Amino acid sequence: MNTVEIGRKGEEVACNFLRSQGVSIIDRNIRTPYGEIDILGKDNDCLIFAEVKTRSTISFGFPEEAVHAKKQEHMINSALSYLQENNLPDVVWRIDVIAINILNRENNPEIRWFKNAVVS
Numbered sequence: 709m710n711t712v713e714i715g716r717k718g719e720e721v722a723c724n725f726l727r728s729q730g731v732s733i734i735d736r737n738i739r740t741p742y743g744e745i746d747i748l749g750k751d752n753d754c755l756i757f758a759e760v761k762t763r764s765t766i767s768f769g770f771p772e773e774a775v776h777a778k779k780q781e782h783m784i785n786s787a788l789s790y791l792q793e794n795n796l797p798d799v800v801w802r803i804d805v806i807a808i809n810i811l812n813r814e815n816n817p818e819i820r821w822f823k824n825a826v827v828s
Contacts (some may be wrong), residue, residue, distance in 0.1 A: 734749055
């Protein structure tokens with residue numbers, strides 16, 4: 709698999725995982741002026757902006773390590789842009805990171821959910 713295919717597979721795995729945890733998936737791959745929101749979901753009364761990072765090897769580090777300071781800034785700005793564009797000033801929200809290691813185990817990936825991983 710190339711990196712685009714790995715990313716798509718990871719997002720699909722993340723959506724299925726979040727659904728299994730009771731999260732309603734609202735939308736995916738939302739474009740904002742600051743970047744893309746991978747998954748938009750709702751967990752009870754909380755809107756979740758989820759960033760999915762997928763790796764097929766840990767040679768370059770764990771997936772969550774790719775969420776560096778600049779990426780976090782883009783994620784915060786993307787979430788705020790979405791909230792403003794959709795007139796949701798008072799909604800409770802958070803930014804989560806879903807880290808997925810496929811590691812040649814496509815049918816049994818390792819999934820780690822970091823809730824409220826990026827704080828504005």
